[in-house]
Amino acid sequence: MSNRLSRQERLIILSQELIKRSGELISLDELAEKYKIARSTISEDLSLIREALEVWGRGEMQSSSGVGGGVRFVPVIGSEEAKNFLHNVKGRLEERGRVLPGGFLYTTDLLTHPGITSKIGEIFATIFNKVSPDVIVTMETKGIPAAIMTARYMGVPLVIIRRENRPTEGSTVSINYISGSTQKVQLMTLGRRALEGRERAIFIDDFLRGGGTVRGAIALLKEFNAQVVGVGIVILGSPGIKDAFSIPITPLFVLESIDETLSEAKVRISESICEFFGWKKED
Amino acid sequence: MSNRLSRQERLIILSQELIKRSGELISLDELAEKYKIARSTISEDLSLIREALEVWGRGEMQSSSGVGGGVRFVPVIGSEEAKNFLHNVKGRLEERGRVLPGGFLYTTDLLTHPGITSKIGEIFATIFNKVSPDVIVTMETKGIPAAIMTARYMGVPLVIIRRENRPTEGSTVSINYISGSTQKVQLMTLGRRALEGRERAIFIDDFLRGGGTVRGAIALLKEFNAQVVGVGIVILGSPGIKDAFSIPITPLFVLESIDETLSEAKVRISESICEFFGWKKED
DSSP states (O other): OOSOOOHHHHHHHHHHHHHHTTTOEEEHHHHHHHHTOOHHHHHHHHHHHHHHHHHTTOEEEEEEOSTTOEEEEEEOOOHHHHHHHHHHHHHHHTSTTOEETTTEEOOHHHHTOHHHHHHHHHHHHHHHGGGOOSEEEEETTTTHHHHHHHHHHHTOOEEEEBSSOOGGGOSEEEEEEEOTTTOOEEEEEEEGGGOOSSOEEEEEEEEESSSHHHHHHHHHHHTTTOEEEEEEEEEESOGGGGGGOSSOEEEEEEEEEEETTTTEEEEEEOHHHHHHHTOOOOO | OOSOOOHHHHHHHHHHHHHHTTTOEEEHHHHHHHHTOOHHHHHHHHHHHHHHHHHTTOEEEEEEOSTTOEEEEEEOOOHHHHHHHHHHHHHHHTSTTOEETTTEEOOHHHHTOHHHHHHHHHHHHHHHGGGOOSEEEEETTTTHHHHHHHHHHHTOOEEEEBSSOOGGGOSEEEEEEEOTTTOOEEEEEEEGGGOOSSOEEEEEEEEESSSHHHHHHHHHHHTTTOEEEEEEEEEESOGGGGGGOSSOEEEEEEEEEEETTTTEEEEEEOHHHHHHHTOOOOO
């Protein structure tokens, strides 16, 4: 490892480090020691990076000065990048053959794809950045990849609500709820250690139809004195349900119709997203 | 958005883009068009980035030339960074109060922490890079965050084996297996669409005690003509079990002992990891 890094090299290495440690408060002293350069040089490098990222709408860099000074980087997705990405995923959701028996839309391949879930995380992080949540909450299983990516870009922990009691969670708090889509009573459980209490939480999930899961999650979090301050959903299955909640529901897509005979679905980018990025509503 | 990017700005933006799109083949034409600069300029920028990353042991950049030319970036974690990280996590695993009734070690907070799982993913990606898998496979729930991060750094899809049949997976293949730790017959199920067949898979999971889950996953993947070519485990609960498999098992940590009275565990960094990074075995 060479001791004399050129500015160009430093910019490359630091840029990657910021992305990898999104949301984390990184102290200038740590960086100075790690790269064996003066704090003032690190400061200058970070200013250059901040400018480039802000000009390109790639993120915000909050800095605190003084002895314990540091930077916290939160990536932001640009409007054009978000648009291309969402149109691309919409196309994939509308591919023929995705409709399963019972009228379910097959989304598992997309929701476990690292590139796709990572961009979904970036979009949710961009949207919920202003709300400053303390924690991201999701319900096992299919929403986990998008939720951990959101948590990562925001630099906050993820908490996973489970469908059954597991001995590896220690003592738990459980509630029953009625699943809106199946009308069956189901269990939701969360380890007592998962939350300290009073957290502001964003709930992220893959699909919302009846809203039972969201209502259950809100009730379960209330047991911890924690509060759901936002809900991010990848696909909203029933457009009307949004108004049944006092908390804003932010879906990326809305499922408009399902044709079981043709095995085709019609999907649109949600109004919430169009509004957020200032796009014209889809026609 | 300014049209004239300085080289410094380009290096910053491109460095971040490479990390975000790890494992993906990115075409030079796409980058040239996106940033409105000549292909040759992009090539020069990428060479500078490649050098900085390789000098600092931060990753490998494979490039293919010609009309369809592009780059594929695979991050690599440096030995010192891995060591600091693993010692830090070992410390957290040994914190008093982590031992639950029944002698279970509480790891959920660490395994859903975005910073920790992302580094675990980077380590597994560094280790399994040479094996060139087509897919990462995990079993719901607790291993998912580390598995999606591994998949992301390697640029391959993730596939999640589930414990129950869900209508949203379409037709599935299921097997029963005997859980090594509970000695109960359990179900493992995977959607037919999840794999095309003949994939080379790395199985990632949070904990291995009896080995039943790994054996089950191998059998289930065989049904798809897919093959498990490596196993990455965060914590190995029983050191001896490793030799019972013909496939190499790579744990990060080994659980040495549990003291229920003191609620304390003793954990060490595994020999596999020490060997891989060329560290002296822990004493």
